[in-house]
Amino acid sequence: MFYTAAGESSPQFVTRVLKEQSDSADLLPASYHFYEQAVSGRRRRRVADPSQNVAAFLDTELSLQQLEGIDKHLWLAGAKRPPTQLHLQVAIGRNIVLADRIDLHLLWSGDGKLFVKPLSRFLLSPDFWQTHLTCLDFCPCSDRVESALSKESQPAIEAGHALPSNPTCKESLRKVARGFLYTYVCLVSTESDFTIAIDKRLLPRETDDSPIKWAQWQRFVREILAQHDSTRVHPRFVRAELRLSRINAIHRTKQFVFSEAYFGGWNNYSSFFRDNLAWIAAITAYLVLILTAMQVGLATERLQANTAFQQASYAFTLLAILGPVCMVSLVVLRALIELAKDLRVIFKQEKRRVNTSTA
Known part of the structure; x- marks a missing residue:
């Protein structure tokens, strides 16, 4: 996909879904948000003009962020298959739900939301691919250079030295x-899908706000399919829709039990307690059913003299008493940790405001 016969990285699709624009900056968004590391160690969100530094913009726009760290565990969240068509998603x-972050693309939540990133207009431009997403001549990623480098670098590999990476490789x-x-290509395959994508503003529009043409989209999709190679795409996109709840669980497991969720967290403390106390109540109700059944069992002659059943009843009684208390304590501890984080940010902002006003 997007490779010439010689192995170079120039784009292969020639269909122009959008009308040609004189300035490539018109293909970019008005601004983009990114995070930078502050002196205090915390990340701060900034806003910048993408046309001033296209390379930095692409590093942010095409970054899977924290999904990169858990890519080996994505099999728990989704199967290897093409994404389901839009009309079936609706069915x-x-x-x-539009989410203009590529690391949220095709994540779905238990309340029926499917996050979809709108297709960026610059990705539909062959000229943009040639200018900003093509490596320089003889980049190591090229097939014809890779074989030559492997022969030249064999002595260094045998000696245990790591080869330097190419910072300009894209x-x-x-x-x-x-x-x-x-x-x-998978989501929008029929005219029904195309209509949904246009209505939901998933596909870019022309400069006069008119929708793109179905015939142009057909030709573009067929070009992509003709040269698709699963080894040339990021492993995340080998899998279709990913379950957000499992992504959150994997993310917390890889980090710390009290770490932030991958996405979706809680917006306020009332929703935090509501969601957490709901599953605690469900577990408690299940324990009550078990204890009720055990109480009936202890009333029978056959189980009254059963030592194993007596020990199990004792264990479940302690679990029913201590379990909810421990779980509620953990929820309260988590709430206190979040409160301490919020107060820290508030105090820092207030201190910065006072220092600015007195300066």
């Missing part, structure tokens, strides 16, 4: 971009 009751960005485009 099974999913609500398509193969990682291309893998994400190819995978993202392939998901749209």
Whole structure:
């Protein structure tokens, strides 16, 4: 996909879904948000003009962020298969929600939300691919150079020395971009899907706000399919929709039990307690059923003299008493930790405001 016969990284699709624009900056968004590391160690969100530094913008726009760290465990959240068409997503009751972050693309939650990132207009431009997503000549990612480098670097590898990486190589960005485009090839395959994508503003529009043409989209999709290679896309896009709750669980397991969720957390303390106390209440109700059944069992002659059953009843009694107390304590501890974080941020902002006003 997007490779010439010689192994170079120039784009292969020639269909122009959008009308040609004189300035490539018109293909970019008005601004983009990114995070930078502050002196205090905390990350701060900034806003910048993408046309001033296209490379930095692409590093943010095509970054899977924290999903990169758990990519080996994605099999727990989704199967290896193409994404389901849009009209079927709607048919099974999913609500398509626009989320302009590629690391949220095709994540779905238990309340029926399916997060979909709108297709960026610059990814539909062959000229943009050629200018900003193509490596320089003789980049190590090229097939013809890779074989030559492997022979030259064999002595260094045998000696145990790591080969230097090429900071100008854009193969990682291309893998994400190819995978993202392939998901749209799967999502929008019929005119019904195309109509839904247009209505939901998932596909870019022309400069006069008119929708793109179905015939152009057909040709574009067929070009992509003709050269699709699963080894040339990022591993995340080999899998279709990912369950958000499992992504959150994997993310917390890889980090710390009290760490932030991958996405979706709680917006206020009332929702935090409501969600956490709900599953505690469910577990407690299940324990009550078990204890009730055990109480009936202890009333029978056969189980009154059963030592194993007596020990199990004793263990479940202690669990029913201490379990809810411990779980509620953990929830309260988590709430206190979040409160301490919020107060820390508030005090820092207030201190900064006072220092600014007195300066």
